[in-house]
Amino acid sequence: MIPIRLIIHNFRAIEHADIDLSAVSLAAIAGRNGAGKSSAFTIAPRYALFGDVISGVSLDDLVRRGASDMSVTFEFEHQGNVYRAIRTRSTKGKGKSTLELQKRVNGQWESRSAEKIVDTEAVIRNLLNLDDETFTASSMILQGQANAFTGATAGKRKEILSQILGLHIYEKLQECARQQASSLHIDIEKMKDKMLLLEERIAIKPIKEQELLLLEAQHISVLENIKQEETTIKLAETELAMLDTKKNRIEQINKELFTLDEEQDSLQKEKVVQSERLERAKKILENEENILEKSAELEKIQQQILSLETRKSELTRIQTDFLTSQTELQQLDDNLVQLDDRITKLQQELAGREALREQYECYEKEIVKLRDWEVKADTWNLLSAELSDISSKKEREESQYKLKKQRLTDRIAALEEQATHLHDSGCLPTCKYQQAAALALEELPKLQQILAALDRTEIDQLAVLIANKQMEQEALGYDYAAHRACKVQVDLLVEAVAAYAQLSSKEELLQQLKQQQHEKQNRKLMETKRLDTLQEQLLELEQSLAPLVELHAKVTELERWAKLKDQIAVAREIKVTATERLASIAKAISAIESKQFDALQERDRLMIDTLDYERIGTSLIHAKSLLQEQREQLTSLAEQIGGIKVILQAIELDQQEHNHLVSELEPKALRWTRYQTLIKAFGRDGIPALIIENAVPQLERIANEILGQMSKGKHYVRFETQRELKSRAGVTETLDILIGDWTSERPYETFSGGEQLRIDYAIRFALAELLAQRAGSKVEWLTIDEGLGSQDAEHRALVLESIKSVASRFKRVLVITHIEDAQAAFDQVIRFDNDDGGVEILVA
Structure with a gap:
């Protein structure tokens, strides 16, 4: 990377x-x-x-x-x-x-x-x-962590070296071997458990064969019993079928009797209805004269009501006009009260005319002063902005001047210190440090000249310009407090000036309001007179319509008699038809009673013939129950026989599977032994330990090249990868660091801080180079x-x-x-x- x-x-x-x-x-x-x-x-x-x-x-x-x-x-x-x-x-x-x-x-x-x-x-x-830890260990020597490798424990050193050498791959290989061995071990144990289970199942084969012989004998006996029960059931079912025919006839007769009862009930109900119709018709015919008189009286009263109903619409109209007039009169009263309030308020406002005029004159004077202050304020703000820009520019120039001066001063001091140290080092003239000192001495005069030539003229000019602008501001004579007080005074007078300007319009408004007040008072007098007239008309109509309620009540009573007038002709017809239908119903009822007697006689004879039906049915159910039990027993025996045959077949398959498992077990056990060997080989004490043993000499060689150069050949480093055990015989894997000088070897921890740092660097450089060589x-x-x-x-x-x-x-x-x-x-x-x-x- x-x-x-x-x-x-x-x-x-x-x-x-x-x-x-x-x-x-x-x-x-x-x-x-x-x-x-x-x-x-x-x-x-x-x-x-x-x-x-x-x-x-x-x-x-x-x-x-x-x-x-x-x-x-x-x-x-x-x-x-x-x-x-x-x-x-x-x-x-x-x-x-x-x-x-x-x-x-x-x-x-x-x-x-x-x-x-x-x-x-x-x-x-x-x-x-790489992970972060290995990346940092190989590419960085962090502040205060140069001894991250040397200061670590022997086990931690070995772990870091393992990561650098990429030995984590062997951990993965070991884990894979463990997983394979574990999988094989599980398979072997499962095979052993399976074989034990199979052996247990194979052992019951003789017992199951004996059970099969007993069940087959019971199966033959139950078959013979089933044939006998089936013959008995057929005889009982034939006898029971004959009795079922007679029982069905009894049920049919019961249905016929039920139908006859329903017909008889229907005729009886119709007889009652016809009797009631005949009785009602007779009553209507007996009151025929009274019904005609009441109907004539109803017609006269209905004409009176019609005459009075025509005046109800006039009553409704007058009531509506009365309510409208009341509402309008109330609205006029409210309007007059509002007009009185507004007139009073305007009169009060017009009374303060002189005070408002004085405030208006004061406002005119103050507004002139305010305009003068605002002109001065604008000029003052422009000068302030210019001062801010000039000051910022001056600060930047001073900052750049100081930075240039500081850098030149620091560089001159560093060159002077470098020259002093190198003169005292005792190096040869050809040494790089001596050559660097010569170059430093040549560069010093140039830098000193540049430092002396640094110019502050522009900074001073900016300072003078700032002073001039400040004097120009003072000459304005601008007073912020006086400006603010003037503006506050103007703001306070604005409302009074606006009120003064509105006085003329308020006088005109006052005259208009008084005119409206006079008009509304006249309208109120007219509306009051109209309301009194409507009230008199309303009382007159209410008195003339008072009998209407009594007439309506009388109509309701007479309407019952009027309805009977239309039924007089119908009553004469009903009297004839109802008499004829009652005679017909009496004949039909007599015929039904004769049929009911014959049906009852036949039903009694059939019921005597079916007295043994329940006994025969119970015997048949019992026989079928026994047959069902025999069949269930037969099915159970068949299932048991089938189950034992399946078990015997499974036992045969188990025997074959047992033989197959015996043949597979031996090669799997051999593979498991080989994986155990690989687990040991991929462990820390196996192949990784051999790789570290081979890598340590290379790490030692590189570290000694660098450490010898740092210490002028005084020190060398040696790594020990094994240490004798104190508690018992043998050795243990380790990674100890021993440092040698011209006298002897000592542990790393016994050296001074500066010596330890050089040792740390030498080993860290060697580790970095060792990692750089990794593919x-x-x-x-x-x-x-x-x-x-x-x-x-x-x-x-x-x-x-x-x-x-x-x-x-x-x-x-x-x-x-x-x-x-x-x-x-x-x-x-x-x-x-x-x-x-x-x-x-x-x-x-």
Whole structure:
């Protein structure tokens, strides 16, 4: 993997940075503390690739303070292809994250992302063949974590080395072997259990054969009993069929008797109805004379009512006019009250005419003053805006002047310090540090001349211009408080001026209202007279219509007699027809009674013949029940016989399956033994241990090359992969670090802090190079974060030389440091100056 470009937006302290690393090979990362150097080169790439990479820090805490969205785009080359990972985070609402992996194909970016973020992260890990821990261990030496490998326990060191060597594949192989062995073990145990079950079922075969013989004998006996019962049932069913015919005739006779009863009831009911009709007709004919008199009286009363009803519409009209007149009179009273109120109010307003005139004259004077103040205020605001622009320009010029002066001063101080250190180092004239000192001495006079030539003329001119504008403002004589008081006074008088202007229109309105008042009073007198006339007419009509209620009541009583007038002719006809129908009904009833007697005689004879029906039926049911029991017993015996035959067939199949399982068990047991051997071979003490044993000498060789260069040949490193057990005989697997000098070997922990840092670097460089040689996950990038502070000048130079020597083995080497002489040792510098969120890349 080779980094190409890093685009950062609102990530931790960085507002925005677009860092192109395509032309960078070996560079120092410089800038003030808190500028975001470590965030950009150690955290941002890991966040883009692996997500949540800082323990105890949430993703929302990575968003720059004051912002709600952040993003990191990391573009890199891997195995000849160019990829980029784009990860974003928003704190809006419940928070939202996105991750996109893209590949550049023919100049275009194509997505290689999965549906979910966690699946896309798995795609990235599979592509790089690395997780965050291994990626960080191989490509970064983080601030304060240079001893992440050397300071770890022996077991942890071995685990890190296993990840670097890609030995996790053997864990997967071991897990696969375990799964296969477990599957085979389960199959073998199932086969054993199956064989035991089959043997138990095969053992019952003699017992089932004996049961089959007994059941077949019982089956033959039950068949003979069934034949005898079937003969008995046929005889009983024949006798019962004859009796059923007689019972059916009894039921038919009962139905006939029921029909005759219904006919007789119907005739009796009709006889009652005809008798009632005859009786009513006789009564109507007896009262014929009275009915005709009442009908004539009804006609006279109806004519009187018709005459009175014609006057009811006139009563309704007068009542409506009376109510309308009352309403209009009430409305006139309300209008007069409202007019009195408005006239009184206008008279009061016109009484204050003189006071309003004085306020109007005062308003005219104040409005002239206000216009003069507003002209001065406009001029004052224009001058204030000009002063603000000139002041801002002066502040920018002063800021740029101070920044230029500070940069020149810092550069001169750094060159002077570099020259002083290099004069004291004792290096040969051909040494790179000595040559750098000479160049620094040449550059110092030029920088000092530039510092002396810095010009403040424009800043002074702007200061004079600011003073002139301030004097011009003072000469205006503008008083904001007086301006404000004048405006308040004008606002207070506006309402009075408006009232004064309306006085003439209010006098005209007062005359109009008085005219309306006079007209409405005249209308009120006329409406009062009209209401009195309507009331007299209303009383007269009500008295003339008073008898109408009594006449209506009498009509209701006479109408009952009038209805009987039309029924007199019908009553004469009913009297004749009803008499004839009653004689016919009497003959029909006599005939029905004769038929009922004959039917009852026949029914009694048939009931005597069917007295034994219940006994024969009960015997037949009992016989059928016995037959059903015999048949059920026969079916049960057949099922048992069939079941035993099925069991015997199954036992035969079980015997065959048992023989087949015996033949399969032996090869499966052999395969299970072989998988157990593979599990042991793929374990830590198997093939991975052999690979580590072979890799440790290579790691030791690379580390000693670098450590010898750092310590001028004083120190070397040796790894021990086995240690003798103290409690018992034998050895255990380990990864101890021993450091040797010119006198003896000692553990890593017994050396000083500076010596430990050089040892840490040597081993970390060796681990990074070892990982770079791995096929399929080659990381050709190394970042070192603030690792030179604990070294003196001499050993710092040795460490820098070691970094440069290691740089040839990587495509990108980035060193984050705040030490200026260390920064000067690099040809390329990436400088962080993020006062405005920007990042500057300088290549010397």
